[in-house]
Every structure is written in structure tokens, then in C-alpha cells.
Amino acid sequence: MEKDYCKMFNILDEYLKDKVQDIDLTILEAVSARNNGKSFSFEEHLKGFIYAQLSALVSWKKIKDNQTKFDELFCNFDRSKLKEQSADFLIEEIKKLKCYSPYTTKNQMHALRANIETFEKIEQKFGSLEKFVTHTTPVNIIKLLADSKSTYKLKYSGVALVCEYLRNVGIDVIKPDVHIKRILGAERLSIVKGKSDYAVIAECKELSDEIGINQVKMDYLLWNYCSKGYGEVCTAKPKCEKCVIREYCNKR
Ligand code: SF4
Known part of the structure; x- marks a missing residue:
């Protein structure tokens, strides 16, 4: 049976x-918001991606408890300000918040500027990150962002991490x-x-x-x-x- x-x-x-x-x-609410017609801004996409990276090897509870401080540290996800932020400064501040992972944080912060530029490249090509994440199936989007041969590969982001980012912006996966x-x-x-x-x-x-x-x-x-x-x-x-x-x- x-x-x-x-x-x-x-x-x-x-x-x-x-x-x-x-x-x-957080994720259930994001998916429900998208189902109810919400469209996520560039800043919200950047926020979803950065939080997916931060929580890759650090417990989500620790990250969530410091969310206001993280929002400020990452310039409320203003891309221009964030591209000027020094990676070493970000790393030191993450250490102070006790959310540093010796395996991932350093590389993630040094690659942040390049990853923002990849988001901007996607925005130029597709019109917006929203149009990009909804133009084909979630599996195809994951491949475009996570596979090493893709033009839009995000650095230090494998399949699970990209899924987490997409879920943070309300994609059901x-x-x-x-x-x-x-x-x-x-x-x-x-x-x-x-x-x-x-x-x-x-x-x-x-x-x-x-x-x-x-x-x-x-x-x-x-x-x-x-x-x-x-x-x-x-x-x-x-x-x-x-x-x-x-x-x-x-x-x-
Ligand atoms: S705890 Fe996990 S492994 Fe054990 S019976 Fe339940 S589902 Fe199966």
C-alpha cells in the first residue's frame, strides 16, 4: 500500500x-509573501545571499540573535557602500559577534565585492534579480548560480547555499x-x-x-x-x- x-x-x-x-x-514567511505577490528588491536579494553565506557553517540562531548588528555592518545591503567596505574590517566585526567560521568567512568576505558585481551583471542582462530568479525553474537558477562553468557562478556558493539564498527571497525549494x-x-x-x-x-x-x-x-x-x-x-x-x-x- x-x-x-x-x-x-x-x-x-x-x-x-x-x-x-x-x-x-523567516523562510516560510518569505515564500508566503512571494505567493501573495511580493517582489524582492536588489537589497533584499543581497541580504538573502549574505545571510545564506553567514549561516553556512554557523548556527542560524547565533546569526539571528545579532541580525540588527549584521544589517548595520553590511550597510543595510546598499550595494555601493558595501562594495567599498573592507573585507578585513567585515571579518574582524564578524569575529567580535562570535559568528566567524574559520572555513568560510574569510573567503566569503574577500569575494563579496565580486559576488555583488555578478548580481549586477545579472541585473543588466535580465532587467532585475527578480526577473532572473523567476525566468525559469528553480533547478535551472541553482545551476546558473552554483555550477563552476556558469557565467553567473557566485563564488564560495554551492548548491545548498544557493538554495538557502533563493528560499530567503521566497522561492519554494x-x-x-x-x-x-x-x-x-x-x-x-x-x-x-x-x-x-x-x-x-x-x-x-x-x-x-x-x-x-x-x-x-x-x-x-x-x-x-x-x-x-x-x-x-x-x-x-x-x-x-x-x-x-x-x-x-x-x-x-
Ligand atoms: S528517528 Fe529517524 S531513523 Fe529513527 S525511526 Fe525515526 S525517522 Fe527513522
Whole structure:
């Protein structure tokens, strides 16, 4: 018999309501705003991209707690001012806010000016970043921004990071990060058969269309169920004995 995944996501929704305080709704709100006709400005795109970079290896909670300071540090995402901002100054200030990642921050800040120029190149070609992100499917947009051979490749930005940026500006797409790939993979829920990031994105889109739950909502429920400091059930060492969706899982 076919599994009722709509029911599974409803069970997760109910479970997380009681268990997780301070759930972050930024992305769900952005997608809902776009669905209601909102158009995102150049500054909002830049903000979405920079926050996606900052949170790549630093917990989102830490970034969010300092959001007002980050907005100021990044000149409220005014591209002209930001292009003149010294990368070393930005790095030092990020360190003071205790949101520095030794693996990513330095390269990201030194590449910031080049990435803003790539956004400007896109704006010139397509008329606006809005027109660009909506002119074809999300998968094609991700390829244009993340693939190394693309003219519009953003530096230090792979598929997951570009997905996060697009979600910050209200595009409905799943982010294939470690939690999502692990819970959806063959050994657990076995919803996704392919292993590549693009396979995860495509198969989640298919499921979303089938069950009528948008992709960011599916991602939000799964991610919060898995993640440390949030639901913390389906972690690397899963707590299957307390799992509310174990009847859907191969590992139960
Ligand atoms: S049964 Fe275990 S592995 Fe499967 S979804 Fe639940 S916690 Fe994760």
C-alpha cells in the first residue's frame, strides 16, 4: 500500500508544535509573501545571499540573535557602500559577534565585492534579480548560480547555499543539507532514491506536487525534527524509540 506522506508531515507538524520553542519562520514567511505577490528588491536579494553565506557553517540562531548588528555592518545591503567596505574590517566585526567560521568567512568576505558585481551583471542582462530568479525553474537558477562553468557562478556558493539564498527571497525549494539527505535517504524514510543534490531537489518537488505541501514546509518540518537544539530526534544517532513517524521508516 502507498504510504500517506501527507499524514506523516501532519504528524511532524503536531509533534513540533509542542516540542520546539522559537522555531524560525523567516523562510516560510518569505515564500508566503512571494505567493501573495511580493517582489524582492536588489537589497533584499543581497541580504538573502549574505545571510545564506553567514549561516553556512554557523548556527542560524547565533546569526539571528545579532541580525540588527549584521544589517548595520553590511550597510543595510546598499550595494555601493558595501562594495567599498573592507573585507578585513567585515571579518574582524564578524569575529567580535562570535559568528566567524574559520572555513568560510574569510573567503566569503574577500569575494563579496565580486559576488555583488555578478548580481549586477545579472541585473543588466535580465532587467532585475527578480526577473532572473523567476525566468525559469528553480533547478535551472541553482545551476546558473552554483555550477563552476556558469557565467553567473557566485563564488564560495554551492548548491545548498544557493538554495538557502533563493528560499530567503521566497522561492519554494528544498535545501539538500546533511539532515534532509539523511532522513529522506534509502536507510531511513526512503523517499528520495537519487543521491545527488539535484536528485533530492527534483524528487522533493515531485512529492510536494503530489501531496500539496510546499517544499519549504516539508524542509522546515524535517529539518526541525532532525536538528540539534531543535527537535533532535532523527539525528546522526537517531532516537528511534521516541520517533513519531517510525512506521514510515526503514530503520524502525
Ligand atoms: S525511526 Fe529513527 S531513523 Fe527513522 S525517522 Fe525515526 S528517528 Fe529517524
